[in-house]
Amino acid sequence: MDIGFSAEEQRFREECRDWLHSNVPDERRPLDAADALEFDKAWQRRLFDAGWAGINWPAEYGGRGFSIVQQVIWLEEYAKAKAPWIGANFVGVNHGGPTLIANATDEQKAFHLPRILKAEAIWCQGFSEPGAGSDLAGIKTRGRVEGNELVVNGSKIWTSFAHVADYQELVLRTEEGSERHSGLSWVICDMHAPGITVRPIRKMSGMTEFCEVFYDDVRIPIENVVGGLGNGWTVAMSTLSFERGTGFIADQVKQAQEVEDLIETATGNGMIGDNRIAEELAQLRAEVAAARAMTYRNISEVEKRGQPGPEASVIRVFTSELGRRIETMGVRLMGEEMLDFRYGDDDQVQDYLRGFASTIAGGSSQIQRNIIGERMLGLPRSR
Amino acid sequence: MDLTPNDEQEALRFATIAWLEGNMPLAEARNRAPTLWSGMKEMGWLEMTRPEMGLDHATEALIFAELGRFLAPVAALSTAVAARWTGLLDKVAVALRGHVLDTVGTTSALGLFDGKAGLIEFAAESATHGLDLSTLQVRLDEMPSPSLIDEPLAALHFRLLAAAYGVGCAEAAGDMATEYAKVREQFGKPIGSFQAIKHICADMAVRSQVARSQLYYAACALDAGDADTAFYVAAAKRLADQAALENGRANIQVHGGIGMTDEAQPHLPLKRAHLLQFVAPVETADLL
Numbered sequence A: 001m002d003i004g005f006s007a008e009e010q011r012f013r014e015e016c017r018d019w020l021h022s023n024v025p026d027e028r029r030p031l032d033a034a035d036a037l038e039f040d041k042a043w044q045r046r047l048f049d050a051g052w053a054g055i056n057w058p059a060e061y062g063g064r065g066f067s068i069v070q071q072v073i074w075l076e077e078y079a080k081a082k083a084p085w086i087g088a089n090f091v092g093v094n095h096g097g098p099t100l101i102a103n104a105t106d107e108q109k110a111f112h113l114p115r116i117l118k119a120e121a122i123w124c125q126g127f128s129e130p131g132a133g134s135d136l137a138g139i140k141t142r143g144r145v146e147g148n149e150l151v152v153n154g155s156k157i158w159t160s161f162a163h164v165a166d167y168q169e170l171v172l173r174t175e176e177g178s179e180r181h182s183g184l185s186w187v188i189c190d191m192h193a194p195g196i197t198v199r200p201i202r203k204m205s206g207m208t209e210f211c212e213v214f215y216d217d218v219r220i221p222i223e224n225v226v227g228g229l230g231n232g233w234t235v236a237m238s239t240l241s242f243e244r245g246t247g248f249i250a251d252q253v254k255q256a257q258e259v260e261d262l263i264e265t266a267t268g269n270g271m272i273g274d275n276r277i278a279e280e281l282a283q284l285r286a287e288v289a290a291a292r293a294m295t296y297r298n299i300s301e302v303e304k305r306g307q308p309g310p311e312a313s314v315i316r317v318f319t320s321e322l323g324r325r326i327e328t329m330g331v332r333l334m335g336e337e338m339l340d341f342r343y344g345d346d347d348q349v350q351d352y353l354r355g356f357a358s359t360i361a362g363g364s365s366q367i368q369r370n371i372i373g374e375r376m377l378g379l380p381r382s383r
Numbered sequence B: 001m002d003l004t005p006n007d008e009q010e011a012l013r014f015a016t017i018a019w020l021e022g023n024m025p026l027a028e029a030r031n032r033a034p035t036l037w038s039g040m041k042e043m044g045w046l047e048m049t050r051p052e053m054g055l056d057h058a059t060e061a062l063i064f065a066e067l068g069r070f071l072a073p074v075a076a077l078s079t080a081v082a083a084r085w086t087g088l089l090d091k092v093a094v095a096l097r098g099h100v101l102d103t104v105g106t107t108s109a110l111g112l113f114d115g116k117a118g119l120i121e122f123a124a125e126s127a128t129h130g131l132d133l134s135t136l137q138v139r140l141d142e143m144p145s146p147s148l149i150d151e152p153l154a155a156l157h158f159r160l161l162a163a164a165y166g167v168g169c170a171e172a173a174g175d176m177a178t179e180y181a182k183v184r185e186q187f188g189k190p191i192g193s194f195q196a197i198k199h200i201c202a203d204m205a206v207r208s209q210v211a212r213s214q215l216y217y218a219a220c221a222l223d224a225g226d227a228d229t230a231f232y233v234a235a236a237k238r239l240a241d242q243a244a245l246e247n248g249r250a251n252i253q254v255h256g257g258i259g260m261t262d263e264a265q266p267h268l269p270l271k272r273a274h275l276l277q278f279v280a281p282v283e284t285a286d287l288l
């Protein structure tokens, strides 16, 4: 075992650092939706032009095809350089594109993949419904097969970036009378198609980043199905594995940076003199170190054995709950100043309110604990 | 960068487990055979990182985590550190602030004194069992002044090995709880099918994984001479102590009434965890 990087990897790190140093924009990502979209697109385009887009995509689809160790290095440098959050390109780049690469036809890939990488097309994820959140197999949105089209009716909710998206990963029930995991399909849905209504939902942080989406006789060509009609569950699981994939690497590096910033703040305002604060900061610092160690361990595992096992859920539970505690410490250090928060402010309170998502979205902490208990520890199923 | 054991290390680990299962079952933690110490010595664990052995701290940490899982004698920690940094090959007990632990067959002990590793001499006559039923201890009203080991890494080494024991102890408690949750039935099904129990077990697994990961990182940092080694080792020890204590308590809860008995095993890892927290303890300042 060792924690060192090879000379080649070190050189690669330098390369990342140099490019980021001279290209990371000075301004923060705007909060206004339209401005944020422009910002996200411009940044993604810049990454693409310099050859940094799609770090985990195979080169034949325009990506960089980085090894997982290179991805870690890139993401570490990315976080250190305080480079922008991927924003509206998240779904397309991190899981829409990878799902297409793994499951789509050559035509589908040739059309969509370059558009995603160049930020010419924004994607969103239409999985969750009012009645199907943690229990994804409870999906009710229907697609009736009519000739060579699907006629879609129903609704989705919590769809991040639906209000700015061009395409959607839409999972719906295409087999009349089917239940649970069978009879579902994963479809590329054109968000500009007639019959789609998007209603943005404001979060408790004041931001409108997710939406309700209604489908009223929306017609989707059947050739937009990915991975075959009725195979939606399998394709959706591959999407989730990408979504939950290496995302934690970026989070974990960012968390380390945030804890250092908090220690600086607490030292600056004297609150570190309070033993309880000092104790909690020390604890957070130890835990973010462990989060990195876990990430490295997981990556080594993936390199050696291919896929990560259910241990990914261990990292997920740990880092998401750690993130929540870091954000809680952030507002604790603000004291009464927290009360001056208004919608539109981009500060610790914004991070704190937004951060609740990390233990809910993409499989809540409770669901992750079920996975750890059942798939890793072999405890009997609860249902 | 690679934070997983290689094939050689895995083979060594499995050989260790096989020996421990045969010679040092956890169930007999309070009745260790007198010949156990010489057996451990023969296995080479007590001087693994002496320069002529050519083994690194990462390998040693792996093995000591297994020893910790079986609640092995704590003097293995101090003896291994003394062997590495002083060349002393005899058994060395563990010195805390007011106690000396695992005192049979020795009159010297190693501990931390103002953050530095040092050796003391003590009189062993009055050794008794305390909270941790697997460890004989002596109470010292006054600590003799130590002869300090002139090597700052000795203290980190000691803390690292204590962290490894903590990781093993945490895993022992977690495994015990999970196994019990699979077989104990109430309301017509295994209690492990109830989420309230399942999630306790999941949390134990998370704590163990967190502590084990940091242990690996810290061991590698020590091997590499990383500038922040002291912090990484302190973090490993802190997280291992917490995992061992919290898993120790949770294990008893999962067992219900039987978990509170003297006869059953769940109290053994908990009591060991309480002992380990005083071995090379970590202060807030070590982490900030």
Ligand SMILES: Cc1cc2nc3c(=O)[nH]c(=O)nc-3n(C[C@H](O)[C@H](O)[C@H](O)COP(=O)(O)OP(=O)(O)OC[C@H]3O[C@@H](n4cnc5c(N)ncnc54)[C@H](O)[C@@H]3O)c2cc1C
Binding pocket: A124, A125, A126, A127, A128, A130, A132, A133, A134, A135, A157, A158, A159, A160, A161, A210, A356, A357, A360, A361, A362, A363, A364, A365, A366, A367, A370, B195
């Ligand atoms: C910020 C944000 C962005 C999102 N973006 C998207 C998106 O772009 N696309 C998309 O499709 N979805 C998105 N989601 C939805 C997300 O996937 C769901 O919120 C999540 O799966 C939980 O579903 P739910 O909200 O219906 O909560 P529920 O499933 O109703 O859960 C409520 C509570 O019950 C618990 N619970 C549920 N089932 C169990 C169980 N079996 N055992 C124990 N506890 C249980 C949960 O842990 C939770 O605490 C987003 C969510 C958030 C917060």
